[in-house]
Amino acid sequence: MDLKWIYWAITMFAIVLVVRSLYREKSLREQLVAAMVLVPLLLRALFIK
Amino acid sequence: MFEKKNIGSRHTATVLLMVAVAVAAASARSYLAMRAPGPDVDRVVPHAGFIQKQLSDYFQGIRGSAADTEVYIQEGAEPGGTVLILGGTHANEPAGVIAAVLMLERTSVSRGRLIIVPYANMMGRTHTFPQDAHPQTFSFETPNGNRRTFRYGARTTNPVHEWPNPDIYIHPASGQTMAGVERSNLNRAHPGTVDGGITERLAYGLIQLLKIEQVDLAIDLHEASPEYPVVEAMVAHERAMELAAMVSIELEFQGIPMRLEPSPENLRGLIHREWGDNTDALAILLETCNPSAGRFRGRTDEALILTGADKAYKKAYELGRLYCSYETGAKPMADRVARHVTTVQLLADNLEFVREGKGIVIEGLPGYQELSDLGVGAFLSDQWQSGPVPADDNE
Numbered sequence: 001m002d003l004k005w006i007y008w009a010i011t012m013f014a015i016v017l018v019v020r021s022l023y024r025e026k027s028l029r030e031q032l033v034a035a036m037v038l039v040p041l042l043l044r045a046l047f048i049k
Numbered sequence: 050m051f052e053k054k055n056i057g058s059r060h061t062a063t064v065l066l067m068v069a070v071a072v073a074a075a076s077a078r079s080y081l082a083m084r085a086p087g088p089d090v091d092r093v094v095p096h097a098g099f100i101q102k103q104l105s106d107y108f109q110g111i112r113g114s115a116a117d118t119e120v121y122i123q124e125g126a127e128p129g130g131t132v133l134i135l136g137g138t139h140a141n142e143p144a145g146v147i148a149a150v151l152m153l154e155r156t157s158v159s160r161g162r163l164i165i166v167p168y169a170n171m172m173g174r175t176h177t178f179p180q181d182a183h184p185q186t187f188s189f190e191t192p193n194g195n196r197r198t199f200r201y202g203a204r205t206t207n208p209v210h211e212w213p214n215p216d217i218y219i220h221p222a223s224g225q226t227m228a229g230v231e232r233s234n235l236n237r238a239h240p241g242t243v244d245g246g247i248t249e250r251l252a253y254g255l256i257q258l259l260k261i262e263q264v265d266l267a268i269d270l271h272e273a274s275p276e277y278p279v280v281e282a283m284v285a286h287e288r289a290m291e292l293a294a295m296v297s298i299e300l301e302f303q304g305i306p307m308r309l310e311p312s313p314e315n316l317r318g319l320i321h322r323e324w325g326d327n328t329d330a331l332a333i334l335l336e337t338c339n340p341s342a343g344r345f346r347g348r349t350d351e352a353l354i355l356t357g358a359d360k361a362y363k364k365a366y367e368l369g370r371l372y373c374s375y376e377t378g379a380k381p382m383a384d385r386v387a388r389h390v391t392t393v394q395l396l397a398d399n400l401e402f403v404r405e406g407k408g409i410v411i412e413g414l415p416g417y418q419e420l421s422d423l424g425v426g427a428f429l430s431d432q433w434q435s436g437p438v439p440a441d442d443n444e
Contacts, residue, residue, distance in 0.1 A: 007213075022066060028057040035065035039073050047077030048209060 011045040083185050083200060084175045090186060090198045091174065093167055094430035095153050096413070098123045104166070107261055108254035110243055115172050115210050116251040120258065121153055121165045129161030130265035130400050130407030133258070133330070134393060136166065138235050138269055138320065140173035140202025143187065143354060144337050144385035145270030147199065147425055151386060152393065152414060154430045161409030164262060169269075170235045170251060172210045174202035182349045183341070189355075189426035197429045201341075201354060205233035206248045221245060223317040231318070236269075239323035252323075259328040265407045266292070266400050267330040269320045270389050274343035275362055275371040275380070279336055282308035283392065286325025286332040292403045293333055296395040305388060305417060306374075331403070335392055337385040338373035345370075355382045387420035 018041065022034040095101070099121040105112035106120070136149025149167040156163060168174060177183040188198040205211075214229040221242050231237040233248050241253030259267055266289075273280040285293035293309055300307045312321040312332070324332035340346055340357045347361050357380030366375035373380070394414050401408025415428055 004212075019066065023059060023062045025062070026055045026057050028055075028061055031057045031062055031065050035069045038066070038069040039076070042070060042073035043077055043080075047073065048080065 008045060011041055015041045015045055079185070080176065083177075083202075086186070086200060091168065091200055092197075093119075093121075093150055093153055094432055095121050096123070096156055098157065099153065099165075104251075104254045104258060107257040108250070110250050111247075111254050114247060114250075115175075115207075116170075116247050116254070118166060118168050118171045118251075121167075122162060122262075123156065123158045124162045125158040125160045125410065127160040127410075130404055130409045131162040131164065131262055132397055132400065132409050132411075133164045133166070133262070133264045133267040135169045135255070135267070135269045135320075137168040137174065137202075138170055139204045139271060140168075140170060140200065141178070141183065141204050141342050142270075142272035142339055143199065143201060143341075144272050144339060144382055144389060145335070147189075147382065148270050148386045148389035148393070150199075151425065151428050152390060155413045155415070155428055156411050157413045159410045159412060161407070162262070163409065163411060164258070164264065166255075166258075169255065170206060170248070172206040172247065172251075173204065173235070174200045175209070176203050176207040177201065178203045184349075184351045184354070187351045187354045189424070189429055191426050191429055191431040193431055195431040197426065197431060204342075205230060206235070208233070210247050220318045221249065222323070225315075225317045227318070236271075236320055237318035239318055239320055240327045256324070256327055259324060259330050264328065264330040265404055266396060266409075267320075267324050267328075267332050268393055268396060269324075269332075269334045270393075271334055271336050272339035272342060272385065273336040274345075275338050275340055275373050275375060276343055276345060276365065278372050279308070279310055280338050281306065281373045281388070282310050282336045284310045284312055284321045284334040284336070286312045286321050288325055289321075289331035289333050292331055292396060292399055295399050295402065296392060299395050299399075300392065303391070303417065305391060307388070307392060331400075333396065335389055337388050338375075338380050339385065340380055357381060357385070381421070383424045384421050386425050387415075387417045390414050390420060391417040 025031045102120045105117045111117050136146045153165045186198050188196045211233040214232050216229045218227045218232040238248045238252035240256045241249045283293045297309045321332045321334040340359045340362050341354045345361045346359050363378040397409050397411050
């Protein structure tokens, strides 16, 4: 049974958390960190399959 | 400087989100380009007489998968032995790949059979290692001024096909434990399994090829870092040691030193060990010296792949830290390919002496000096540039 969808679901969940953090942060530096964390997550979830 | 001012807002968050998506999309475009590189990249123009098969013709378990790869066979008029040449087990060792392609495009067989698999692990050709900064392609200019372009891949199968790796890989046939990443390494996966990971199934397919085609001599073409002790070397299974020793001496006479290494009995999963143990073939692995894959290297670009010239390696050589000669401060691709081609030619020429009635006669390959002087591009075909040419009808 192919369970790869589990990894995809975990990645999507992480993206939701990081985007939520991005919008809640008031510090631009923390927002920059969140945006940098998002890049590999977006790559994995949306583009690389 | 930013945190004290609290200047982050919903607007900055939106801008940063869009930037992140744009960077991810641009990276993805570059990454995915290696999976669909265009019709002329990695293209081969087999010499007249070769017929094309697929590895899945020997093992259905990889049919339709990313592991399936092309197998080319040429049979001479006179019966003799069967020789297999494998390139691209590790896609980041380009001289092995290019040597296999060059032999596929130049070789004429008058006795015996020659089988060439130029791209053994296609799944290693669709990515490069993260943070290694390798270019995705490199190319040669042919005498007509056209370009022959090939992908520079990675040592292991693309994680898209083989993921996740375990913390510890247990080699199925022996129970030997290895680093988890070795599960994706074709040169640790032999003899493979029918229902294992995709790399193990690929290894199983190659073993079936050796068995079904009754291969007498199997040669796997590799490259190694200059600082790695097994470089410019032939690694031979004990049954192939006599042949390898004869060829090593002949190479010495020609001024091409080639170390002779026995295949370690307790190092499992490697081609020279498992092919020798599990088939009737004499198994030999060749290593040339490739600075572009080494850890001491500096700027990593197409020029490094093609010339092997690197300041750090020159310094390391002067300090006595390398296991191959680096006096000129370079290791040109032409020299590395010439070393492979010359060694294969001598192995084929001498096969009759260790397997009576199983000799093979191959012709058309350039000599070491000729290839070294004129470069690889001089011996690659570009006939399709002037119009479509059937893969097995190019002469």
